[in-house]
Amino acid sequence: MLANPIFEAIKSRRAVRSFEEKSVPESAVQMMLEAATWAPTAINMQPWKFTLITSKAEMKKLSDLAKPALLRSLPDVGDPSIMGLKQRLTNPLYNVFYGAPLLVVVSGAKTPYAVNDCTMAAQNMMLVGYSLGIGSCWIASAVVVANEAKVKAELGVPDDHEVYSAVIFGYPKGGMPKSPEKRAPVILKRID
Numbered sequence: 001m002l003a004n005p006i007f008e009a010i011k012s013r014r015a016v017r018s019f020e021e022k023s024v025p026e027s028a029v030q031m032m033l034e035a036a037t038w039a040p041t042a043i044n045m046q047p048w049k050f051t052l053i054t055s056k057a058e059m060k061k062l063s064d065l066a067k068p069a070l071l072r073s074l075p076d077v078g079d080p081s082i083m084g085l086k087q088r089l090t091n092p093l094y095n096v097f098y099g100a101p102l103l104v105v106v107s108g109a110k111t112p113y114a115v116n117d118c119t120m121a122a123q124n125m126m127l128v129g130y131s132l133g134i135g136s137c138w139i140a141s142a143v144v145v146a147n148e149a150k151v152k153a154e155l156g157v158p159d160d161h162e163v164y165s166a167v168i169f170g171y172p173k174g175g176m177p178k179s180p181e182k183r184a185p186v187i188l189k190r191i192d
């Protein structure tokens with residue numbers, strides 16, 4: 001099969017949770033933001049807005065708010081993954097942003113499809129970031145609290161907007177992590 005750079009990037013990108021102490025250059029940030037704005041969008045609404053955070057203190061503040069909220073939202077079951085997450089969330093050293101140098105919060109007007117639009121915009125940022133050697137990880141843990149009025153105000157998100165995604169970026173420490181096992185697509189039916 002012919003080499004296909006888009007397919008290769010999609011296959012090689014990994015969730016990165018360990019970062020070099022090196023900031024993401026402004027040129028890369030601008031390219032990722034521009035890539036976000038080229039995402040498909042329902043009836044061309046382009047609802048996305050971006051909040052960029054490089055302050056470690058701000059990220060710690062958000063992480064400290066998110067951890068107990070997330071803990072409260074988890075069901076009381078003996079599932080090992082949930083138990084592992086609960087343990088991490090009670091560790092004072094655990095930061096939901098993993099010490100990343102950049103956090104991008106994507107919000108948008110509350111239109112019926114803004115969640116889809118903003119998700120695709122975030123994915124574009126992650127793939128272009130990957131092509132520049134920048135690792136990323138979607139942090140749903142942060143979205144739990146990002147829509148609280150006080151947090152939205154702090155993030156510059158207007159009242160009539162909603163936060164849909166939060167993604168961290170930075171140069172991966174020790175390269176890209178190994179891929180988790182990916183299951184083959186399940187085709188339920190073919191209707192020819």
Ligand SMILES: Cc1cc2nc3c(=O)[nH]c(=O)nc-3n(C[C@H](O)[C@H](O)[C@H](O)COP(=O)(O)O)c2cc1C
Nearest residue numbers: 013014015016017137138139140141142178179180
């Ligand atoms: C909607 C969504 C929410 C996620 N939230 C978190 C999160 O809060 N914390 C985290 O460490 N990873 C989070 N991830 C990353 C996933 O755990 C990761 O993508 C998954 O394990 C597959 O690994 P891969 O991206 O390397 O293929 C999230 C991913 C998605 C798509």
